[in-house]
Amino acid sequence: MSYLKQFTDQLGTSHSFENAPKRIVSLVPSQTELLFDMGLEESIVGITKFCVHPFHLKSTKTIVGGTKQVKIDKIKALQPDIIIANKEENTLEIVESLKEICPVWVTNIITIEDNQKMIQDFGLLFNKRTEAQKWLDKINFGYQDFQKFMEDKQVKKVAYFIWANPYMVAGGDNFINELLKLNKFENIYDNNPRYEGRYPEIIIQKMRIQGDPDLVLLSSEPFPFKDEHAFELGRHTHHATTVFVDGEMFSWYGSRLVKAFDYFKLLHARLPII
Known part of the structure; x- marks a missing residue:
């Protein structure tokens, strides 16, 4: 051969x-x-x-x-x-x-x-x-199956946190942001002119005026977020629901995507109706 x-x-x-x-x-x-x-x-x-x-x-x-x-x-x-x-x-x-x-x-x-x-x-x-x-x-x-699943879902504004002390989020131009888009999660830090880079450090006190998300997503990796972080972040939004999510499903590429699509379906099932 x-x-x-x-x-x-x-x-x-x-x-x-x-x-x-x-x-x-x-x-x-x-x-x-x-x-x-x-x-x-x-x-x-x-x-x-x-x-x-x-x-x-x-x-x-x-x-x-x-x-x-x-x-x-x-x-x-x-x-x-x-x-x-x-x-x-x-x-x-x-x-x-x-x-x-x-x-x-x-x-x-x-x-x-x-x-x-x-x-x-x-x-x-x-x-x-x-x-x-x-x-x-x-x-x-x-x-293709997941795209059909998402057809009737409403767009939700989100902030996806990856780190605390300092607080850092997923911005644009990265795989996490692509999967957020697939889930009809509008990332408030995607191409946000106030924050440069793929994973910018942000000022949480300004979340309301810089997008005011419907959901605050706390990734399981690389930082181990706790309930106190969820409480602190929630205080700086008007009405956001804080959700702990599996970071591997949002950031691991390769064969992991097969599992990710099933995970996303379960995630949507437990999200609040906005």
Whole structure:
């Protein structure tokens, strides 16, 4: 079987391989989950401490650090054929330093279409076309089904919090915001001229005058929000309902989307009618 040697990642970087990469280091939790779901468990040699799905990988694979700080010597000792990174999760400094070891494949996921391209790329890159197509079909089916589910739903204004002390939210130009849009959640911090960046630090006392959300969504990750945070944030809106949500379902791309669509249906069932 002939093997396609030239590939281009989602940053436009060209990579050459004589054979399908057999030893993979993954620096992104959701992409580790995807690689496992595509039948590549045996090829994964290194993961981050945040790669918690499937759980048993933490005891069977080498932990090479976090997503923002990695142990380069540990990665080098694993002799990987490829390192899988992400533009948002991993720093440019990390990517550049790891290029001396082996090719670093960088994904860039903003939209569901970007997510599908990543899965398609992995199918070609790792010679797992059949597995990739299976997940593409599952996601496309779930996506179309969920769009139908949302047809009669009303738009709700939301603020999606990811951090406290200082308070930070999901802004625009990121995967979380795309999934908010899919749920007909109008993000009050999407392209808000007062706050720059994908995850801006905000002044909660100004929430009323800067959008006054119907819902305040508190993500389960990366910050462990508690009831006191919900109470404090609620005081700075007119009538918002505060809802604790599963951050993995809103921020993990890859095969996780199949579960996310089902989760979103359950979420809508418990939201107040506005």
